[in-house]
Amino acid sequence: MPVNLIAPEASSLLPVDGVWLGCAEAHIRKSNRKDLLVMQLAAGSHVVGVFTQNQFCAAPVLLCKTHLASGEPIRALLVNTGCANAGTGEDGLSRAKLTTEALAKSLNLKPQQILPFSTGVILEPLPADKVIGGLPAAIADLKQDNWLNAAEAIMTTDIVAKGSSRHIMLGGKQIAITGISKGSGMIHPNMATMLGYIATDAVVSAKALESIIHYAVNKSFNCITVDGDTSTNDSLILIASNLAGNDEISETSAEYIVLRDALTEVAIELAQAIVRDGEGATKFITVRIEGGHDEGECRKVAYAIAHSPLIKTAFFASDPNLGRILAAIGYAGVEQLDVNVLKLYLGDVLVAEHGGRALAYEEAQGVAVMQQPEILVRVDLGRGSANCTVWTCDFSYDYVRINADYRS
Amino acid sequence: MPVNLIAPEASSLLPVDGVWLGCAEAHIRKSNRKDLLVMQLAAGSHVVGVFTQNQFCAAPVLLCKTHLASGEPIRALLVNTGCANAGTGEDGLSRAKLTTEALAKSLNLKPQQILPFSTGVILEPLPADKVIGGLPAAIADLKQDNWLNAAEAIMTTDIVAKGSSRHIMLGGKQIAITGISKGSGMIHPNMATMLGYIATDAVVSAKALESIIHYAVNKSFNCITVDGDTSTNDSLILIASNLAGNDEISETSAEYIVLRDALTEVAIELAQAIVRDGEGATKFITVRIEGGHDEGECRKVAYAIAHSPLIKTAFFASDPNLGRILAAIGYAGVEQLDVNVLKLYLGDVLVAEHGGRALAYEEAQGVAVMQQPEILVRVDLGRGSANCTVWTCDFSYDYVRINADYRS
Numbered sequence: 141m142p143v144n145l146i147a148p149e150a151s152s153l154l155p156v157d158g159v160w161l162g163c164a165e166a167h168i169r170k171s172n173r174k175d176l177l178v179m180q181l182a183a184g185s186h187v188v189g190v191f192t193q194n195q196f197c198a199a200p201v202l203l204c205k206t207h208l209a210s211g212e213p214i215r216a217l218l219v220n221t222g223c224a225n226a227g228t229g230e231d232g233l234s235r236a237k238l239t240t241e242a243l244a245k246s247l248n249l250k251p252q253q254i255l256p257f258s259t260g261v262i263l264e265p266l267p268a269d270k271v272i273g274g275l276p277a278a279i280a281d282l283k284q285d286n287w288l289n290a291a292e293a294i295m296t297t298d299i300v301a302k303g304s305s306r307h308i309m310l311g312g313k314q315i316a317i318t319g320i321s322k323g324s325g326m327i328h329p330n331m332a333t334m335l336g337y338i339a340t341d342a343v344v345s346a347k348a349l350e351s352i353i354h355y356a357v358n359k360s361f362n363c364i365t366v367d368g369d370t371s372t373n374d375s376l377i378l379i380a381s382n383l384a385g386n387d388e389i390s391e392t393s394a395e396y397i398v399l400r401d402a403l404t405e406v407a408i409e410l411a412q413a414i415v416r417d418g419e420g421a422t423k424f425i426t427v428r429i430e431g432g433h434d435e436g437e438c439r440k441v442a443y444a445i446a447h448s449p450l451i452k453t454a455f456f457a458s459d460p461n462l463g464r465i466l467a468a469i470g471y472a473g474v475e476q477l478d479v480n481v482l483k484l485y486l487g488d489v490l491v492a493e494h495g496g497r498a499l500a501y502e503e504a505q506g507v508a509v510m511q512q513p514e515i516l517v518r519v520d521l522g523r524g525s526a527n528c529t530v531w532t533c534d535f536s537y538d539y540v541r542i543n544a545d546y547r548s
Numbered sequence: 549m550p551v552n553l554i555a556p557e558a559s560s561l562l563p564v565d566g567v568w569l570g571c572a573e574a575h576i577r578k579s580n581r582k583d584l585l586v587m588q589l590a591a592g593s594h595v596v597g598v599f600t601q602n603q604f605c606a607a608p609v610l611l612c613k614t615h616l617a618s619g620e621p622i623r624a625l626l627v628n629t630g631c632a633n634a635g636t637g638e639d640g641l642s643r644a645k646l647t648t649e650a651l652a653k654s655l656n657l658k659p660q661q662i663l664p665f666s667t668g669v670i671l672e673p674l675p676a677d678k679v680i681g682g683l684p685a686a687i688a689d690l691k692q693d694n695w696l697n698a699a700e701a702i703m704t705t706d707i708v709a710k711g712s713s714r715h716i717m718l719g720g721k722q723i724a725i726t727g728i729s730k731g732s733g734m735i736h737p738n739m740a741t742m743l744g745y746i747a748t749d750a751v752v753s754a755k756a757l758e759s760i761i762h763y764a765v766n767k768s769f770n771c772i773t774v775d776g777d778t779s780t781n782d783s784l785i786l787i788a789s790n791l792a793g794n795d796e797i798s799e800t801s802a803e804y805i806v807l808r809d810a811l812t813e814v815a816i817e818l819a820q821a822i823v824r825d826g827e828g829a830t831k832f833i834t835v836r837i838e839g840g841h842d843e844g845e846c847r848k849v850a851y852a853i854a855h856s857p858l859i860k861t862a863f864f865a866s867d868p869n870l871g872r873i874l875a876a877i878g879y880a881g882v883e884q885l886d887v888n889v890l891k892l893y894l895g896d897v898l899v900a901e902h903g904g905r906a907l908a909y910e911e912a913q914g915v916a917v918m919q920q921p922e923i924l925v926r927v928d929l930g931r932g933s934a935n936c937t938v939w940t941c942d943f944s945y946d947y948v949r950i951n952a953d954y955r956s
């Protein structure tokens with residue numbers, strides 16, 4: 141079950157002026173479920189994205205990049221679940237194009253103004269006819285007050301719909317920010333098997349929006365891991381409809397940071413929701429590495445811990461088998477690590493120092509921390525001032541069950 | 549259950565002249581099990597070793613390296629299970645020294661002539677008194693015809709004792725080679741949570757023996773992975789008692805390759821046995837990467853596949869979810885990979901080419917291969933002539949159960 145995560149109320153996901161969402165059941169893989177989402181954007185919207193670095197990236201990812209590079213203003217997004225359209229070669233690209241052409245025709249746009257997204261099983265052909273067949277119903281459903289339905293429409297193995305929303309003030313104008321995400325397995329930075337869409341009605345330059353998405357993704361979606369697998373389809377899209385009436389935010393605006401930080405908070409909440417709903421997760425684990433020479437070595441240590449199946453199963457069992465954490469630190473590949481100066485904490489409890497177990501540590505203290513649904517693992521490398529934080533979950537029987545059964 | 553692996557018959561593990569083995573129940577962690585092994589070596593033996601690269605390496609590993617570097621001829625090995633004596637700092641080193649000093653006294657040797665080894669739980673103090681208390685019984689048990697007992701004495705979560713043995717002829721003399729190994733979790737190259745001891749009575753120079761161990765380990769123990777965790781205690785020791793009466797083998801001897809290859813075969817068999825007995829394993833999987841620019845990039849791809857929990861759970865389920873393999877190839881980090889030229893095979897079945905599913909491939913073919921207990925995954929990168937092979941196992945409910953319960 142998801143760790144401290146419940147689906148948002150429909151009313152808590154604020155409409156964003158200039159962003160309409162419509163869902164449909166297109167029967168792409170299964171019946172009786174929403175599996176198609178269309179998002180229509182007001183003219184004048186700015187749209188930026190970051191995508192998976194997997195070299196086997198999916199056809200829709202390739203098409204997204206081409207369309208964003210074309211310079212045509214993006215006016216709609218098309219998302220299907222059930223089929224990832226990845227590992228599908230030229231044929232996959234053709235099928236993705238068919239769907240964007242069909243939506244473009246329906247909305248009186250050019251195909252380059254559409255960004256397509258797919259998530260689901262890899263290596264199977266996209267049933268483009270089913271996607272296209274679902275478009276009229278999705279278009280008929282387009283409305284601004286439809287974020288929760290949209291969050292549900294993009295779910296795959298997700299148990300809980302994921303959304304985050306807030307109002308902020310910029311130059312005396314009320315600004316809405318709303319985002320949704322999906323993903324619970326094949327989660328690893330750069331990026332995860334995740335889709336994320338965050339929209340705001342703030343007026344913000346395209347250049348500032350581009351800066352903000354890179355800042356936000358490095359603080360959020362690039363800090364999560366469930367199983368270390370980087371997917372073929374990961375995409376995060378940030379939309380500004382520019383309708384809120386505030387003075388345009390540029391990178392030098394006084395209020396740039398206000399907007400950036402609010403969007404980043406939403407991104408962090410959406411990213412953490414993915415880990416909280418990680419396949420089979422029973423614990424939410426924050427791995428914080430401090431005192432490194434640089435962020436790079438902190439990340440090596442954080443991911444060595446966050447990826448270790450041995451550590452993750454120990455968390456599942458509430459077993460403070462902390463030696464496994466020391467072992468992971470030891471093989472993380474940090475140059476000239478001095479194991480005698482580093483300190484390992486579980487929550488507030490000092491577990492290890494001077495290359496071994498801390499004198500005052502008693503196992504009951506470790507068990508008490510491990511039994512909590514939210515656990516902090518903190519390592520002080522004792523050799524500098526860099527740090528990083530990574531979020532992950534434990535590794536349970538259900539992870540195996542879900543992934544052994546996923547296609548059935 | 550182990551995959552196509554049964555314990556060797558006691559009689560099939562040939563005695564090696566000049567190598568005596570004795571076991572005892574020292575009650576280090578649990579009662580009623582052999583947990584202590586002493587190996588005594590004839591004067592004039594050559595002993596070489598390779599050890600974990602984990603920076604949190606265990607106290608006995610540090611001591612082994614010091615003793616091997618001392619130049620004193622190694623005359624005995626001391627192995628305990630139940631406690632890894634890792635993450636134990638200076639105190640751990642003192643305790644390891646106490647045990648080698650006690651064994652040295654009993655055998656009338658210098659402490660530097662003893663190599664100590666520990667395996668088991670990390671971060672707990674070694675009960676040196678129990679190890680020392682078990683020495684008289686182990687010494688009383690010393691005999692050449694005792695390899696199976698020794699293999700059993702070094703088991704931890706292993707289900708099956710692991711041994712391999714053969715006779716070869718060198719210069720008209722019959723040579724015995726026998727080896728034992730242990731390990732089934734925290735298995736990853738450089739090296740695995742494994743202990744391995746291989747002995748021969750061949751007469752071979754120390755220099756040639758050193759070359760052989762590096763050759764053999766790169767073809768065997770450095771090609772296996774269960775969970776990607778490199779342990780703190782991994783050690784492989786190669787012993788030549790030099791008693792067989794053959795002309796001394798040097799690196800330039802005509803028969804050097806005969807000895808090297810026979811020892812390597814034993815090392816491969818012992819390494820594969822660890823994977824076959826991998827925690828929760830139900831399938832033995834060979835990942836072969838061909839057509840790479842260099843071996844390094846082949847290994848990146850092989851380990852991306854072999855470490856992916858998503859792929860390993862799909863193997864457990866006999867689910868030919870081969871897109872997960874393409875995804876792993878795509879995130880392995882190979883520079884400028886052309887996904888359109890690579891080919892993916894499952895057994896003899898061509899599964900993917902031209903960036904997508906092979907036209908002739910049908911899922912029933914994939915299922916048929918996946919249902920076998922021994923599976924070959926082969927990737928032709930189509931860009932060079934380098935290759936590599938890695939062995940791994942699937943990822944089952946039992947992996948989680950074993951690692952959630954290990955300390956209880």
